[in-house]
Amino acid sequence: MTITFTNARVFDGTSMLPETQTVSLDGDRIVSIAAGHAVPGAEVIDLGGMTLMPGLITCHFHPDFYRFTLAQGLAGDPLGKEFPPGVMMAMAIRNGRVLLDSGFTGYIGASCSNDVDAQLKIAIAEGIVEGPRLRACSPHIGTTGDLNDSKLWWRKQVTPGTDVFFDGPDAMRRIVREYIRRGSQTIKIFASQGHGFPSRVSRNMDRDEIAAIAQAAHGRGAKVRAHVADKAMIMECIELGVDILDHGDEIDAEAIAAMAEKGTFWVPSLIYPKCLLQLGWGNADMQRLYDHVRDTLPAAQAAGVRILAGDDYSGVFREVIEDDPLDHQVGNYGREFGYYAAIPGLNAAQVLSWGTKNAGEALLDGEDRLGVIASGVLADLIVIDGDPVADPAILAHPQQALKAVIQSGAFTIDRLPPGARRTAGTGQGMRAA
Numbered sequence: 393m394t395i396t397f398t399n400a401r402v403f404d405g406t407s408m409l410p411e412t413q414t415v416s417l418d419g420d421r422i423v424s425i426a427a428g429h430a431v432p433g434a435e436v437i438d439l440g441g442m443t444l445m446p447g448l449i450t451c452h453f454h455p456d457f458y459r460f461t462l463a464q465g466l467a468g469d470p471l472g473k474e475f476p477p478g479v480m481m482a483m484a485i486r487n488g489r490v491l492l493d494s495g496f497t498g499y500i501g502a503s504c505s506n507d508v509d510a511q512l513k514i515a516i517a518e519g520i521v522e523g524p525r526l527r528a529c530s531p532h533i534g535t536t537g538d539l540n541d542s543k544l545w546w547r548k549q550v551t552p553g554t555d556v557f558f559d560g561p562d563a564m565r566r567i568v569r570e571y572i573r574r575g576s577q578t579i580k581i582f583a584s585q586g587h588g589f590p591s592r593v594s595r596n597m598d599r600d601e602i603a604a605i606a607q608a609a610h611g612r613g614a615k616v617r618a619h620v621a622d623k624a625m626i627m628e629c630i631e632l633g634v635d636i637l638d639h640g641d642e643i644d645a646e647a648i649a650a651m652a653e654k655g656t657f658w659v660p661s662l663i664y665p666k667c668l669l670q671l672g673w674g675n676a677d678m679q680r681l682y683d684h685v686r687d688t689l690p691a692a693q694a695a696g697v698r699i700l701a702g703d704d705y706s707g708v709f710r711e712v713i714e715d716d717p718l719d720h721q722v723g724n725y726g727r728e729f730g731y732y733a734a735i736p737g738l739n740a741a742q743v744l745s746w747g748t749k750n751a752g753e754a755l756l757d758g759e760d761r762l763g764v765i766a767s768g769v770l771a772d773l774i775v776i777d778g779d780p781v782a783d784p785a786i787l788a789h790p791q792q793a794l795k796a797v798i799q800s801g802a803f804t805i806d807r808l809p810p811g812a813r814r815t816a817g818t819g820q821g822m823r824a825a
């Protein structure tokens with residue numbers, strides 16, 4: 393099917409283009425962006441100055457973190473991370489739908505239980521459920537007795553759940569290959585403590601274990617992402633080829649230089665510590681690191697570090713913060729853009745590129761193009777009534793601002809005005825489907 397959008401303001405993944413543009417799709421691709429005429433027979437949609445932009449992509453997503461409760465965590469249960477596999481999949485289907493309804497056409501997994509990401513991806517590809525384009529992640533891989541394995545050993549999960557533990561480079565190599573065989577495209581490791589997970593020692597796994605994980609993952613075409621917070625472990629992860637640093641609380645000028653050289657992605661994920669501090673549950677060290685990351689982000693952006701949007705959405709603050717920003721509710725994911733854009737030294741276009749251009753590079757790893765508006769790129773797009781560069785906060789209100797979601801060139805959500813459509817060459821109006 394051929395679709396041409398006319399009279400569109402375009403955010404192309406980097407900046408808002410001047411004036412209005414004409415963007416044509418053919419099948420699952422963007423084929424042109426320019427002023428010009430639609431090909432005869434094409435469906436023409438007059439956006440009347442609304443914004444056409446790449447579909448948003450959240451890049452630290454746990455699809456099955458939904459029933460977190462602090463009560464469970466304090467009681468020694470793993471925070472409500474573990475339910476039977478089918479229940480976890482039900483959460484993932486629900487949360488995938490909330491992403492689409494929020495204007496997010498993609499997510500990059502940051503760990504899941506029971507191969508939920510990989511199986512959801514199959515269900516979406518088979519047309520069984522609608523959901524975002526996704527990059528499947530493994531569970532959290534850690535080591536025996538580490539910070540995720542440090543209490544109530546007699547209640548340890550025996551199912552293949554969210555947190556799994558192995559020791560030694562050979563075991564790491566084998567389990568990485570096993571998860572890749574089962575569909576994981578990213579391997580998630582807990583390299584260090586920090587970011588709200590205190591521990592007696594910083595190091596969570598040995599250097600030779602991280603090296604074996606990176607070598608095994610890259611050898612099979614997968615990425616590695618690491619929960620890492622302290623400086624020494626950050627530098628070790630960058631050096632050993634970890635592709636995505638999650639949190640990275642102590643990233644500084646030296647780390648920024650190394651990340652820029654290696655092309656390492658960074659998910660600062662500041663909403664989680666922001667909530668803890670707001671509740672008065674963070675200590676002085678957490679406040680210091682939260683301020684440090686805010687102060688460091690502009691330098692990382694200027695150095696060309698590929699920063700990504702995303703956070704630990706889970707509902708963990710559902711019972712203690714009114715309107716929990718990390719609950720999986722329509723509009724919450726988009727709140728991040730307004731938050732980061734308000735940091736002195738950053739602007740909205742830069743922050744929007746975290747959830748579009750940078751995210752597309754991380755999701756598809758160069759195998760195809762996504763997250764920008766250019767010829768030949770996969771057509772995952774949204775239509776926003778308003779200017780998200782002038783006012784990124786509108787992305788937190790998709791019920792009002794989100795007028796269309798297009799996945800692989802086809803409409804998933806269509807709230808465009810009926811009069812916007814006609815067929816090129818006939819001059820006749822067409823009603824919205």
Ligand SMILES: [Zn+2]
Nearest residue numbers: 452454502704
């Ligand atoms: Zn996480």
